[in-house]
Amino acid sequence: MKKKKSGVLSRAGQxxxxxxxxxxxxxxxxxxxxxxxxxxxxASMERIADEAExxxxxxxxxxxxxxxxxxxLMDEIAYEIRTIVGETFRASEDPYEGMKKSGIxxxxxxxxxxxEKIIILYRESVGKSPxxxxxxEKMHKQxxxxxxxxxxxxxxxxxFCFRSGLSSEIIxxxxxxxxxxxxxxxxxxxxxxxxxxxxxxxVVDFLIGGIDSLRKK
Amino acid sequence: MKKKKSGVLSRAGQxxxxxxxxxxxxxxxxxxxxxxxxxxxxASMERIADEAExxxxxxxxxxxxxxxxxxxLMDEIAYEIRTIVGETFRASEDPYEGMKKSGIxxxxxxxxxxxEKIIILYRESVGKSPxxxxxxEKMHKQxxxxxxxxxxxxxxxxxFCFRSGLSSEIIxxxxxxxxxxxxxxxxxxxxxxxxxxxxxxxVVDFLIGGIDSLRKK
Amino acid sequence: MKKKKSGVLSRAGQxxxxxxxxxxxxxxxxxxxxxxxxxxxxASMERIADEAExxxxxxxxxxxxxxxxxxxLMDEIAYEIRTIVGETFRASEDPYEGMKKSGIxxxxxxxxxxxEKIIILYRESVGKSPxxxxxxEKMHKQxxxxxxxxxxxxxxxxxFCFRSGLSSEIIxxxxxxxxxxxxxxxxxxxxxxxxxxxxxxxVVDFLIGGIDSLRKK
Amino acid sequence: MKKKKSGVLSRAGQxxxxxxxxxxxxxxxxxxxxxxxxxxxxASMERIADEAExxxxxxxxxxxxxxxxxxxLMDEIAYEIRTIVGETFRASEDPYEGMKKSGIxxxxxxxxxxxEKIIILYRESVGKSPxxxxxxEKMHKQxxxxxxxxxxxxxxxxxFCFRSGLSSEIIxxxxxxxxxxxxxxxxxxxxxxxxxxxxxxxVVDFLIGGIDSLRKK
DNA sequence: TATGAATGAGAATTCATTCAT
DNA sequence: AATGAATGAATTCTCATTCAT
Numbered sequence: 010m011k012k013k014k015s016g017v018l019s020r021a022g023q024x025x026x027x028x029x030x031x032x033x034x035x036x037x038x039x040x041x042x043x044x045x046x047x048x049x050x051x052a053s054m055e056r057i058a059d060e061a062e063x064x065x066x067x068x069x070x071x072x073x074x075x076x077x078x079x080x081x082l083m084d085e086i087a088y089e090i091r092t093i094v095g096e097t098f099r100a101s102e103d104p105y106e107g108m109k110k111s112g113i114x115x116x117x118x119x120x121x122x123x124x125e126k127i128i129i130l131y132r133e134s135v136g137k138s139p140x141x142x143x144x145x146e147k148m149h150k151q152x153x154x155x156x157x158x159x160x161x162x163x164x165x166x167x168x169f170c171f172r173s174g175l176s177s178e179i180i181x182x183x184x185x186x187x188x189x190x191x192x193x194x195x196x197x198x199x200x201x202x203x204x205x206x207x208x209x210x211x212v213v214d215f216l217i218g219g220i221d222s223l224r225k226k
Numbered sequence: 227m228k229k230k231k232s233g234v235l236s237r238a239g240q241x242x243x244x245x246x247x248x249x250x251x252x253x254x255x256x257x258x259x260x261x262x263x264x265x266x267x268x269a270s271m272e273r274i275a276d277e278a279e280x281x282x283x284x285x286x287x288x289x290x291x292x293x294x295x296x297x298x299l300m301d302e303i304a305y306e307i308r309t310i311v312g313e314t315f316r317a318s319e320d321p322y323e324g325m326k327k328s329g330i331x332x333x334x335x336x337x338x339x340x341x342e343k344i345i346i347l348y349r350e351s352v353g354k355s356p357x358x359x360x361x362x363e364k365m366h367k368q369x370x371x372x373x374x375x376x377x378x379x380x381x382x383x384x385x386f387c388f389r390s391g392l393s394s395e396i397i398x399x400x401x402x403x404x405x406x407x408x409x410x411x412x413x414x415x416x417x418x419x420x421x422x423x424x425x426x427x428x429v430v431d432f433l434i435g436g437i438d439s440l441r442k443k
Numbered sequence: 444m445k446k447k448k449s450g451v452l453s454r455a456g457q458x459x460x461x462x463x464x465x466x467x468x469x470x471x472x473x474x475x476x477x478x479x480x481x482x483x484x485x486a487s488m489e490r491i492a493d494e495a496e497x498x499x500x501x502x503x504x505x506x507x508x509x510x511x512x513x514x515x516l517m518d519e520i521a522y523e524i525r526t527i528v529g530e531t532f533r534a535s536e537d538p539y540e541g542m543k544k545s546g547i548x549x550x551x552x553x554x555x556x557x558x559e560k561i562i563i564l565y566r567e568s569v570g571k572s573p574x575x576x577x578x579x580e581k582m583h584k585q586x587x588x589x590x591x592x593x594x595x596x597x598x599x600x601x602x603f604c605f606r607s608g609l610s611s612e613i614i615x616x617x618x619x620x621x622x623x624x625x626x627x628x629x630x631x632x633x634x635x636x637x638x639x640x641x642x643x644x645x646v647v648d649f650l651i652g653g654i655d656s657l658r659k660k
Numbered sequence: 661m662k663k664k665k666s667g668v669l670s671r672a673g674q675x676x677x678x679x680x681x682x683x684x685x686x687x688x689x690x691x692x693x694x695x696x697x698x699x700x701x702x703a704s705m706e707r708i709a710d711e712a713e714x715x716x717x718x719x720x721x722x723x724x725x726x727x728x729x730x731x732x733l734m735d736e737i738a739y740e741i742r743t744i745v746g747e748t749f750r751a752s753e754d755p756y757e758g759m760k761k762s763g764i765x766x767x768x769x770x771x772x773x774x775x776e777k778i779i780i781l782y783r784e785s786v787g788k789s790p791x792x793x794x795x796x797e798k799m800h801k802q803x804x805x806x807x808x809x810x811x812x813x814x815x816x817x818x819x820f821c822f823r824s825g826l827s828s829e830i831i832x833x834x835x836x837x838x839x840x841x842x843x844x845x846x847x848x849x850x851x852x853x854x855x856x857x858x859x860x861x862x863v864v865d866f867l868i869g870g871i872d873s874l875r876k877k
Numbered sequence: 878t879a880t881g882a883a884t885g886a887g888a889a890t891t892c893a894t895t896c897a898t
Numbered sequence: 899a900a901t902g903a904a905t906g907a908a909t910t911c912t913c914a915t916t917c918a919t
Contacts, residue, residue: 064880135352179428182411183404190403211396218439219432281905498901569786613862620841621834645830652873653866715884
C-alpha cells in the first residue's frame with residue numbers, strides 16, 4: 010500500500026488540488042465580472058455560483074461570505090497595482106523618471122487593460138459595510154504609503170527637503186486621488202481610452218510640478 | 227373645489243406650510259445623519275422616519291423612494307459646494323489667489339464643518355445603483371466643469387496657454403481627485419482636522435505647481 | 444329675519460344641496476370609470492378624488508369606505524337593470540315575447556351602451572371581500588328572483604306546469620348565467636358589439652327552447 | 661461540476677425529489693384552501709407558507725409570485741374539468757347522452773366534490789389583476805372551445821344544421837354561463853348539494869332544449 | 878468536498894382612513 | 899362641509915447563509 014508522505018501529494022491529490030484552485034479562481038473571476046457589471050449588491054451569490062459553474066455551497070467552502078470575496082478581490086487588485094507600479098518605479102535609475110513611468114504604467118498597463126478591476130477598486134468597494142470600509146481604508150493606506158515611499162526616495166536622491174513633515178503624505182495622497190478621478194473620467198464614466206496616453210503624460214507632469222512646488226526653498 | 231387664491235396663504239396655511247417644510251427638512255436631516263453614520267443600505271426607511279419623528283408614510287409623501295432622498299441630498303451638497311467654492315473664487319481679483327482661497331475654503335469651511343456631507347458625497351453615494359450612479363456622475367461632472375472654468379479663467383487672465391486642449395480638463399479632474407482623497411485622509415478615515423489648515427495650504431500649492439507645469443513653454 | 448321652514452330649503456340651501464349631489468355623483472362617476480378601467484384594487488381613493496375634482500376628505504364625507512362606493516355602484520347598476528328589464532317585460536302582452544324583448548333590451552340597451560357597468564357588475568365586484576361578496580349575492584338573488592317571477596308569469600299565462608318545484612329557479616339561474624357569459628364574450632373580452640344583435644336573438648331563442656323543455660308533459 | 665447522469669436519480673435523490681414535490685403540492689393545497697376560505701387578497705404569503713409548513717422563501721422557490729400560484733391553480737382546475745368533462749362526453753356513443761352525462765358529471769363529480777376549486781375558478785380568480793384576468797380569459801375560452809367542439813359533434817352526428825354560424829359559439833357560451841351560476845346558487849352561495857342531482861338533470865334538459873331550438877328548420 | 882433546497886430576517890413601499898384646520 | 903397631509907399596519911419579495919445528504 011502506498012503511504013502518503015507528508016507534504017507530498019499523490020497524482021490524484023494533485024489533480025484535486027488543481028481542480029480546487031481552478032474552482033476558487035473561477036469563483037473570483039465570476040464575482041469580479043459580476044460586481045463590475047451589475048454592482049456588488051445586485052450580484053447575488055447564486056449568480057456568482059452559476060457563472061463559476063459551481064454550486065452555492067462550494068462558494069461558501071471557499072469564502073466564508075460575500076464580503077470576503079470582495080475583500081479578496083480588493084487585495085488581489087491592490088497587490089497587482091503595487092507590483093506593477095513598484096517594479097516600474099524601481100526599474101528606473103532616475104526617481105523622477107520612475108515616478109512618471111510608473112504613473113503611466115498604472116494608467117495604460119493596468120487601468121486600460123482591466124477596467125473591471127478599477128471599477129471594483131474605485132466604485133464597487135466603496136461604502137459597502139463597516140468591515141469592507143475598514144478593509145478599503147487599509148488598502149488605500151498601503152497604496153499611499155508606497156507612493157509616499159517613492160516620494161521620499163525622490164527627495165533623498167534629489168537631495169532636497171519638503172516644506173514640512175506633512176508634505177510627502179500630502180503629495181502621496183494627492184497623487185492617489187488624481188489617478189482615481191482620471192480613471193473615472195476616462196474609463197469608468199466615459200470610454201476615452203484612446204486619449205489615455207496623452208492624459209497620462211499630462212497627469213504625471215502635473216504631479217511632478219506639484220511635487221516641486223512643495224520643495225523647501 | 228379649489229378655493230385658495232394663488233400665492234396667498236392664510237396665517238394657518240402659512241403655519242401648515244412651515245410645518246410641512248420643517249418635516250421635509252427633518253427627514254433630510256435624519257437621512258443625512260443616518261446615511262453618514264450607518265451607511266445608506268443599513269439606514270432603513272423606518273429608522274429615518276423615527277429619527278425625523280414622522281411616520282413612514284410621511285417620508286413617502288415627501289420623497290418617492292429611498293434613492294430619491296439620497297439623490298436630493300447629493301444635489302443639496304453639491305449646490306453648497308459650488309456656491310461656497312464659486313463665491314470664494316470670484317471674490318478674489320487674482321485668479322491664482324482665488325484658486326487657493328477657494329480650495330482652502332472648501333477644506334476648512336465645508337469639509338471640516340460638515341463631515342457628514344462629505345461622507346455622503348464621497349462614500350455613501352458611490353456604487354449604490356445604476357440610477358444613483360448616473361446622478362453622481364452628473365454631479366461630479368458639474369463640479370469638474372466648474373473647476374475647469376476656473377482653470378480657464380486662470381489661463382486667460384494669466385495670458386498663457388496650456389500644453390494641449392486636454393490640459394484644463396486634466397487639471398480640473400486632478401484637483402477634484404486630490405480634494406477627495408485629502409478629505410478621506412484627514413476627515414473620513416482619520417480625524418486630523420487640526421492638521422487640515424496646514425494640509426490645505428500644501429494642497430493648493432501642490433495644485434498651483436501642477437497647473438504651472440502644464441503651461442506651454 | 445327669515446325663518447327656515449322645516450323641510451323647505453332656501454335658495455342658497457338649494458344650491459348647496461345641488462352642489463352636494465353633484466359632488467356625490469362626480470365621485471360615483473369617477474369611481475365607476477376607474478374601477479372599470481383599472482380595476483377596483485388599483486383605483487386608489489386619491490385617484491377617485493382627483494378624477495372627481497374633490498378632496499379625499501370629501502369622498503369620505505359621502506361614503507364611509509371604498510367598499511361602500513362599490514356597493515353603491517352595484518346597487519345602482521342592479522336597479523337600472525331591473526328597471527329596464529322589468530319594464531320591457533311588462534310592456535308586452537305575451538309573456539314569451541316579453542321574455543325575449545327584455546333579454547334583447549338587456550343586451551342591446553344596457554350592456555352595449557354601458558360596458559363599464561357590466562364590467563363592474565360581472566368582474567370588479569367579484570371576490571373583493573366578505574362584505575361585498577354578501578352584497579353581490581343579495582343583488583344577484585334579486586335579479587334571479589325577478590327572472591323567476593317572469594318565468595312564473597309565463598307558466599301561469601301559458602297554463603302549463605314545470606317538471607318540478609325547482610324548475611323555475613333553475614331556469615332563472617341559467618338565464619342569469621347565460622347573459623353574464625354572453626356579455627363577457629361579446630363585450631368584456633372581445634369587442635363584438637356589431638354581432639350582439641344577432642347573438643341576443645339566438646340567446647333568447649335558446650332560453651325559450653330551454654324553458655319549454657322543462658314543461659311537464 | 662455536474663455529476664449526475666441525465667434521467668437517473670440515486671435513491672436519496674429520488675427521496676429528495678419526492679419531498680420537493682410534496683412541498684410544492686403542500687403549498688398549492690394550502691393556497692387553494694386559503695384562497696377559497698379567506699379570499700385571494702386576504703391570504704398572505706406568510707399564511708400560505710405557514711399552512712404548508714414551509715418557509716416563505718420556499719414558496720418563492722416554487723412560485724415566483726402570489727399571482728403565479730393562483731394562475732397555476734387555475735390551470736390545474738381547468739385541466740381537471742376538461743379531463744372529466746371530455747372523458748365523460750367521449751364515453752357515450754350518443755352525443756346527446758354525452759352532453760347530458762358530462763354536464764351531470766361536472767356538477768356532481770367535480771363541483772360537489774371540490775367546492776374550493778369552483779370557488780377559485782368562479783370567484784377568486786376574477787378581477788384580480790390584468791395579468792390574471794388575461795389568464796382567466798384564456799382559460800375560459802378553452803373551456804368554451806371544448807364545449808363548442810361537443811356542440812359541433814352533436815350537430816354532425818345528428819345530421820342537422822344550426823341557424824347561423826354563430827350558433828354553436830352562442831350555445832357553448834350559454835352552457836358555460838349556466839353551469840357557473842348553478843354552481844354559485846347551489847354550492848357557493850348556498851349549500852344545497854342535496855338538490856344538486858335533481859338540479860343538474862333539469863339543467864341538462866334545459867340546455868338540450870336550448871340547443872334544439874337553434875336548429876335550422 | 879460538493880451540492881442546492883430551505884430558511885427567514887429584513888426592507889421598501891402602498892393606500893385606506895383619520896382628523897386638525 | 900371641505901380639505902389633504904399624516905398615519906402606520908400590512909404585504910410582497912429578496913438573498914446571504916446554512917446544513918442534511
